[in-house]
Amino acid sequence: MELISSITEMARITANWRNADLQVGLAPTMGYLHEGHLSLTNRAKMENDKVVASIFVNPLQFGPKEDFSRYPRDLEKDLMLLESAGVDAVFHPTSQEMYPENFNASVEVLGITDVLEGAQRPGHFKGVTTVVAKLFNIVSPHRAYFGQKDAQQVAVIKKMVRDLNFPLEIIICPTLREADGLAMSSRNVYLNADERKAATVLYHALATAKAAFENGSRQGNALRKIMDAVISSEPLAKTDYVSAANPENLREYDGLIPTGYGVLLSMAVRFGSTRLIDNFQL
Numbered sequence: 196m197e198l199i200s201s202i203t204e205m206a207r208i209t210a211n212w213r214n215a216d217l218q219v220g221l222a223p224t225m226g227y228l229h230e231g232h233l234s235l236t237n238r239a240k241m242e243n244d245k246v247v248a249s250i251f252v253n254p255l256q257f258g259p260k261e262d263f264s265r266y267p268r269d270l271e272k273d274l275m276l277l278e279s280a281g282v283d284a285v286f287h288p289t290s291q292e293m294y295p296e297n298f299n300a301s302v303e304v305l306g307i308t309d310v311l312e313g314a315q316r317p318g319h320f321k322g323v324t325t326v327v328a329k330l331f332n333i334v335s336p337h338r339a340y341f342g343q344k345d346a347q348q349v350a351v352i353k354k355m356v357r358d359l360n361f362p363l364e365i366i367i368c369p370t371l372r373e374a375d376g377l378a379m380s381s382r383n384v385y386l387n388a389d390e391r392k393a394a395t396v397l398y399h400a401l402a403t404a405k406a407a408f409e410n411g412s413r414q415g416n417a418l419r420k421i422m423d424a425v426i427s428s429e430p431l432a433k434t435d436y437v438s439a440a441n442p443e444n445l446r447e448y449d450g451l452i453p454t455g456y457g458v459l460l461s462m463a464v465r466f467g468s469t470r471l472i473d474n475f476q477l
């Protein structure tokens with residue numbers, strides 16, 4: 196496995212692979228890897244000849260009051276896990292390499308970034324789409340792998356790829372969960388013991404709303420009330436938002452969900468200083 200920090204070198208290696216008619220898969224990450232990340236690289240290994248994992252804590256997607264400086268990092272462990280998973284190359288650039296002096300370009304997707312996470316974290320998705328567009332241009336993958344846990348991010352990236360005609364396929368992998376239902380996340384490390392126990396309320400809220408939906412409750416406002424009630428039953432949980440939205444445009448269903456349409460149930464909840472997100476797509 197090669198560890199690469201240079202954009203030029205990363206682009207050269209993947210260009211050589213493509214010239215040899217090898218299929219290239221990319222799993223973009225911010226490091227501090229868990230089984231959820233490895234499920235992306237495992238899927239990529241199954242579907243491609245060569246796999247690149249990127250590790251880059253992207254400063255552009257963190258707001259001024261967010262946790263960029265304290266975002267967990269463990270490069271040595273990450274590299275060990277990726278090598279064991281059979282990844283061919285790890286792209287680990289510095290911020291200076293990705294955003295050199297006088298860097299002032301950006302990629303922004305409008306329309307689906309002003310709600311949910313976008314409303315709570317202004318500028319977040321512009322940072323995400325800018326760095327992901329750069330990674331696509333550097334690595335030139337045939338396929339890129341993302342987790343369903345970041346449902347809005349997935350929708351935004353798919354729209355960026357479609358609108359800007361990036362020549363690659365976006366593969367969405369299921370959310371991996373702990374035994375008690377909590378979605379795997381690098382931010383779970385911030386939770387103390389009581390908060391960790393309380394955090395399972397996200398899964399319980401989603402599961403309760405899913406059961407109601409499957410039993411015929413098809414009103415968006417009713418599903419949000421169900422999720423909100425479950426979360427409110429946990430004293431350590433503070434809700435940022437709950438949502439029952441159209442999975443394509445992320446607009447809220449207020450009344451009846453049209454027959455044949457899906458619904459994205461999602462939420463963001465704080466436990467102390469830790470903010471967690473989760474979702475079910477039905």
